[in-house]
Structure formats: structure tokens, C-alpha cells
Amino acid sequence: MAKTLIIDLSYLLDEEGDLAQDSGLGRQLFEFFTAIVAMVSYPATEPPPEYKVRCHQSDKNGNQCPGHIVGEIVPESEDIVWHCPVCKDKGLISNWQDTLWDLSHADIEH
Numbered sequence: 001m002a003k004t005l006i007i008d009l010s011y012l013l014d015e016e017g018d019l020a021q022d023s024g025l026g027r028q029l030f031e032f033f034t035a036i037v038a039m040v041s042y043p044a045t046e047p048p049p050e051y052k053v054r055c056h057q058s059d060k061n062g063n064q065c066p067g068h069i070v071g072e073i074v075p076e077s078e079d080i081v082w083h084c085p086v087c088k089d090k091g092l093i094s095n096w097q098d099t100l101w102d103l104s105h106a107d108i109e110h
Contacts, residue, residue, distance in 0.1 A: 037080060040072060070082065079093065
């Protein structure tokens with residue numbers, strides 16, 4: 001059974017709204033989660049290709065999963081739920097609203 005990564009984005013941010021502690025792996029996961037926030041909150045039905053997020057999982061040989069993340073905002077909680085249809089990696093991101101990566105209020109031409 002695949003694990004579910006649950007992240008409260010506000011716990012990772014400093015006063016300026018950036019990653020509180022910068023470490024290699026921490027930075028990579030932080031960029032992965034914030035890319036998901038930007039993709040899911042993009043104010044169009046389909047975000048442009050540059051906003052699509054590739055799965056971060058690797059197999060035991062170090063080969064990156066070829067999947068792309070699929071996500072949505074849960075209306076009741078406003079959490080973001082996401083998953084990879086290939087490797088079944090999945091997660092939930094809370095407290096992403098009003099961060100630098102929240103594009104839901106951006107004035108983007110469709």
C-alpha cells in the first residue's frame with residue numbers, strides 16, 4: 001500500500017514565506033510540494049505544460065518515476081490532494097493558501 005505524505009506548508013515557512021531550513025533533500029521536497037500548489041491553484045482548467053509536476057519517486061535502481069502528478073482542491077477543507085497515477089505516490093497539502101505559490105487569485109490570461 002502506498003504511503004500518504006501529509007504536509008502543512010505553513011510549518012515549513014519562515015517569516016518571509018520561504019523554506020525555513022534549507023537542506024538538500026528538504027529543499028527538493030519543498031520545491032516538489034510548492035510546484036504542486038502552483039499547478040493545482042493555477043486559475044485555469046488546465047495549467048500550461050510548464051506547470052505540470054513530474055513525480056519525485058525513484059525505483060530501487062534510481063530511475064525516476066515517469067508519471068506526472070494529478071491534484072485537486074478538496075472543496076470542504078480546501079486542502080490539496082494529489083497522486084501519481086503511475087507509482088501511486090500520494091499526499092495532502094494544507095495551509096497553502098496565500099503563500100507565494102498560491103496562484104488562485106493571480107490575474108492570468110486564459
